[in-house]
Amino acid sequence: MKKQNKKATIGTTTTWVVATIIIFFLMIIFIYISFTWGNAEGLFEGSNKLEPNRGFSEYHSTLSEQMLLALLKTDFKGKLLKDIIEEGSDETKGENFKPIKKDVNYILEHVKILNDEYENYGWSLFITYNAVDFKDKFFANTPYSFGKPKIFDLIIPNRASANNQQSSRDCSLVYLKNSEVKLCQLD
Amino acid sequence: MKLHNKKADEKILSIYLFVIYIFVTLGIVAGVLLFNGPNDVRGYESVILSDKIIDCITDQGEIKLNALEKNFNLLTECKFDFTDNTQKYNGEEQYSARIKIYNFKTNELKNTIEAGRIDFLNCLEGKKQPVCFTQELYVINGPNQYLLEILTATGKVGKNTK
Numbered sequence: 001m002k003k004q005n006k007k008a009t010i011g012t013t014t015t016w017v018v019a020t021i022i023i024f025f026l027m028i029i030f031i032y033i034s035f036t037w038g039n040a041e042g043l044f045e046g047s048n049k050l051e052p053n054r055g056f057s058e059y060h061s062t063l064s065e066q067m068l069l070a071l072l073k074t075d076f077k078g079k080l081l082k083d084i085i086e087e088g089s090d091e092t093k094g095e096n097f098k099p100i101k102k103d104v105n106y107i108l109e110h111v112k113i114l115n116d117e118y119e120n121y122g123w124s125l126f127i128t129y130n131a132v133d134f135k136d137k138f139f140a141n142t143p144y145s146f147g148k149p150k151i152f153d154l155i156i157p158n159r160a161s162a163n164n165q166q167s168s169r170d171c172s173l174v175y176l177k178n179s180e181v182k183l184c185q186l187d
Numbered sequence: 188m189k190l191h192n193k194k195a196d197e198k199i200l201s202i203y204l205f206v207i208y209i210f211v212t213l214g215i216v217a218g219v220l221l222f223n224g225p226n227d228v229r230g231y232e233s234v235i236l237s238d239k240i241i242d243c244i245t246d247q248g249e250i251k252l253n254a255l256e257k258n259f260n261l262l263t264e265c266k267f268d269f270t271d272n273t274q275k276y277n278g279e280e281q282y283s284a285r286i287k288i289y290n291f292k293t294n295e296l297k298n299t300i301e302a303g304r305i306d307f308l309n310c311l312e313g314k315k316q317p318v319c320f321t322q323e324l325y326v327i328n329g330p331n332q333y334l335l336e337i338l339t340a341t342g343k344v345g346k347n348t349k
Binding site: 016019023026027030031034061062063066067068069070071072073074075107110111112113114115 | 203204207210211214215218238241242245247248249291320321322323324325326327330332334
């Protein structure tokens with residue numbers, strides 16, 4: 001009787017083990033088929049393409065890229081913004097940009113951000129002279145800004161402003177001689 | 188006695204098997220839902236279309252001159268195909284775009300370009316409605332400044348909503 005019971009237990013355990021192995025392999029086969037099928041349908045390729053630039057990536061936006069280039073080519077008081085920036089320096093920035101500040105602000109404030117999700121955002125243009133110092137990576141001059149002001153020193157890309165941090169999105173960046181010019185949507 | 192033991196074993200085994208069957212079924216259902224579930228990407232499609240339009244009608248921050256002409260054809264100029272050739276729509280247009288070009292200083296409407304299903308551009312609220320996306324852009328052309336208002340809409344309601 002005892003021996004028979006033992007046999008039955010061994011039999012049951014063997015069945016369980018075999019069943020588990022079969023199920024494991026079945027799962028592997030199903031996952032493989034799903035993955036192959038998904039690949040054929042193009043579900044996995046270029047998943048980043050589904051996140052073109054809205055709220056996911058701080059950089060690379062066709063909108064801000066074209067707008068930044070348009071701003072740099074705009075004539076302010078007889079001079080292109082690009083030339084005004086290139087002729088300036090960190091010491092003279094305040095003096096150089098003061099006469100055009102109102103006009104640049106007018107443009108940035110009149111281009112609305114119509115996405116409901118980002119209704120509090122506004123366009124902001126930063127100009128930083130000698131932005132990259134290779135001896136000391138963390139050194140940077142204070143940027144001169146147009147449009148929506150930068151409230152906090154720390155700007156966290158794509159974060160809600162809940163923690164007293166100003167978030168930015170849809171940025172584009174160009175380097176002109178000794179300056180870094182960045183156009184962003186700021187919260 | 189032997190027969191009785193065998194019966195008991197079968198009982199345990201069948202419960203176990205049922206549990207396994209449920210797990211496997213849930214796994215398959217979850218897998219299918221993951222791939223064919225409510226992944227409504229029409230919002231992204233509208234955003235991508237809007238970006239493609241900007242890419243097409245502007246160059247280095249300047250609007251292309253022909254975009255200011257009344258007879259500008261967005262579909263041919265930008266090589267867009269707004270038709271959906273899947274079985275569900277059978278070549279029916281499922282996208283739409285409207286570009287309004289304003290003089291930045293005077294706010295005067297210089298041109299309106301429309302393409303695709305114009306009825307989608309009503310942008311009504313609701314799950315069973317096309318998904319719209321609007322953005323504004325500042326561009327120039329020589330000394331002239333323009334404001335572009337780009338509205339794009341993606342239909343494919345039947346395909347994306349259940």
